[in-house]
Amino acid sequence: MSADAVIDILNKQSGALGISGLSKDFRDLEQAASEGHERARLALKIFAYSVARGVSSMIPAIGGLDTLVFTAGIGENSPTARGRIASYLLWTGIAIDEEKNVEGKAESDISSDGSPVRVLVIPTDEELMIAQETSKLIEQMNGGLKWKK
Secondary structure (H helix, E strand, O other), rough: OOHHHHHHHHHHOOHHHHHHHOOOHHHHHHHHHOOOHHHHHHHHHHHHHHHHHHHHHHHHHHOOOOOOEOHHHHHHHOOHHHHHHHHHHHHEEEOOOOHHHHOOOOEEEEEOOOOOOOEEEEEOOOHHHHHHHHHHHHHHHHOOOOOOO
16 A cells, blocks of 8 residues: 555544444444444543543542543533443442533533542634734744734
8 A cells, every 4th residue: 555545544434434344423322322333342442541541641630630621522522422431430420410411612610529530521713813823823933923803
């Protein structure tokens, strides 16, 4: 295979799509998994484990975990993914209230009462973040001159 072909496979045909054989869209995978598609279930399980492994690897560096925040597309919109990820992190003390998790839209605390680790759902304002980063870049390019708002 050419280098371009390998890059194409790694970037466009691997990950959730490669594992599931269906789609890279997690909404499609959750639907298929709910209908019994084993490879979709496996892709979702591997994704959740990967996220939990990443979180777990950071806990020693930050000296513990007092709050876990779910954000962006999957974190904001998939109670199933939040629950699956949290299930791998039970050892941290995380306890999610299933009812709150299902309802968890907009800004919400989905922690169970008494959970030593708060679990929050916080929407991402991607447009604001892009605008702020663009403003910083313009300031740097203009030698520190502020962008007029």
